[in-house]
Amino acid sequence: MKRIYPLIYCAVLCSFCMGWSQNQADFYDSKTIQEVSVRFEQPNWRDMLDSLRFNGDGTLPGVVTLNGNKYENARIRYRNARAFQIGGKHNSLHIQLPEGKTYQGYATIELSNALRDPSMVREVLAYEIARSYMPAPKANYAKVMINGSYYGFFVNIEPIGETFLQRHFGNSDGELYQAETSTRQPLPAGCNAKAFASLQYDGNEACYTYAFDRKNTRDWSSLVRLTRALNEEPESVERTLHIDRTLWMLAFNNVLVNLNSYSGHPSSNYFLYKNTDGQFTPILGDLNFAFGSYKNTDGSSDLDLQGLIALDPLLHINNPERPLISNLLKDELHRKRYLAHVRTILQDHFAKGQYEKRARELQDLIRKIWVEDPNKEYNLVDFSQSISATVGRRSRIPGIAELMKPRAEYLRQHPDLVVLPPAISNVTALPREKYSPEQVTDFKIQAKVGQFARKVWLYYRFSDSEPFRMMSMEDDGNNHDGEAGDEVFGAVVQPAAGTRDIQFYIVAENARSMSYSPTRYMYEQYRANLDELNK
Secondary structure (H helix, E strand, C coil): CCECCEEEHHHHHHHHHHHHHCCCCCCCCCCCEEEEEEECCCCCHHHHHHHHHHHCCCCEEEEEEECCEEEEEEEEEECCCCCCCCCCCCCCEEEECCCCCCECCECEEEEECCCCCCCCCHHHHHHHHHCCCCCCCCEEEEEEEECCEEEEEEEEECCCCHHHHHHHHCCCCCEEEEECCCCCCCCCCCCCCCCCCCCCCCCCHHHHHHHEEECCCCCCHHHHHHHHHHHHCHHHHHHCECHHHHHHHHHHHHHCCCCCCCCCCCCCCEEEEECCCCCEEEEECCCCCCCCCCCCCCCCCCCCHHHHHCCCCCCCCCCCCCHHHHHHHCCHHHHHHHHHHHHHHHHHHCCCCHHHHHHHHHHHHHHHHHHCCCCCCCCHHHHHHCCCCCECCCCCECCHHHHHHHHHHHHHCCCCCCCCCCCEEEEEECCCCCCCCCCCCCEEEEEEECCCCCEEEEEEECCCCCCCEEEEEECCCCCCCCCCCCCEEEEEECCCCCCCEEEEEEEEECCCCEEEECCCCCCEEEEEEHHHHCC
């Protein structure tokens, strides 16, 4: 019997990237601090940027240098974010490179001042965790100079644009929307002022213009159809929404107490991308308020530390004003998938304090350059204590470990998560029998599944470019699964014409929970090859 091990596809990509980076370091490599320089002709550039940001999206021309690469006639403005302050010395920056020019494929640069993050690690750490499970930006750090003076130390966030979309979706030809409630236009007549970007259905397209920004489409009809399906036909919403990626995002927001998101108030700060296959995928927005820096779930009082620690993993499950949560999690299977994702995130990043070790590594990387920032919002004492203790007098920002250590324990003991999921082991593609002249022509997949599994599914495909197909695995003695009732499940897959390879993962369900093998099945799958099986 031949054991099959996961194929890690990102390793191939990383190998390519390592070779490429010998000539040019990745602009978002987390081990590297980028150097960004801006030069304005105007000595009063601060006042001009303030005015442009306050009055719209106007930009100021300047010369931008990225790690020694100079770009004349770039356009710069302050980012439209909660962190913008008139007269602020450390406002976040949006840089648009000259038309037709890119740096490593990127036409825009997004620099976050990490307001309300004295640790300076929330965004980089949270994005690293998110990228384990879903399409999410890369992020690292940058030292920014303006007109020869140290302007500030920033988080450098990959923009949601063509390069990002190509990498994660294989195209950038779909429709992109940003959930961002307008501050410059009145609410259109007849629209629900409290809906924000919560994806409640409204037949009036004008209501969506108030809550979303269209990035590469002139049409609102796709978004209207999504909200209609989500609210009025949730049983068929999978035709217009990538359910699993949505559940990963919701699980991430909840575990990391990322409430400046769909899961908090107002439900915003995320993107929706409608791929060319017709399905929407939600994409996380800025994460500088992750780990409980933003504390509001419903527009009432902010949660205190204990409230953040004990945030219900099924928050909003009965709230019709959050249909992306309530209507999806009404379905038992979706709810089990969601809880399985919560469990996976906990195990991968929080069970043994992995997140805290990584947070301190990031602080060690940036401490010296961060201390030299003349415009930083916090002092060295706040920076040093921010992982283990609450920092701030007006905005009480919980320490990352101060919050997440008891939160992880709370979630592990929660009644909806303490139930043991099916245990999947001994995943195997059966080889040719020893000494048999008969060649293996089908893929006979087996897995041992314990903990009272009642359903087991095989998801498979024959190449990276294909969607996964699903079939049931049986423990009836008739599907190359051994004896009936022995907890060994089997399935037989006939390869498509001309194919010799298969990629697959396994999902198992018992009465109250669900499990996956491999757990990171989005990026890792088992693989088998007919030639290998016949040796």
